[in-house]
Amino acid sequence: MMAVEDVLNGMGEPTLEIINKKLFQEYRCSLLDCVEHPDYLANVLKQTFGLAHIAIVQKIKKNMGEFASEKPVEEFIKVLSR
Secondary structure (H helix, E strand, O other), X not given: OHHHHHHHHHOXXXXXXXXXXXXXXXXXXXXXXXXXOHHHHHHHHHHHHHHHHHHHHHHHHHHHHHHHHOHHHHHHHHHHHO
16 A cells, blocks of 8 residues: 555645545545455545546556556556546
8 A cells, every 4th residue: 555655645745635534434444445445445536536546546556566467456456447
């Protein structure tokens, strides 16, 4: 989840806080819980950023580096990209 946090923090200080707040309000979960429920994060990113969420997902994938090709991470990115 560090890759996700790094991207959101890189967008400006309150961004990570905003996403965490929306995750809690809508799903009663944190960013860490999105490892098992990436659809939650995908929905919040889409609601918050609209089509710009695609660029955010690409940055997350890039931050994952060599791990992006591992099956669980690949599935996580795939769900975020939907």
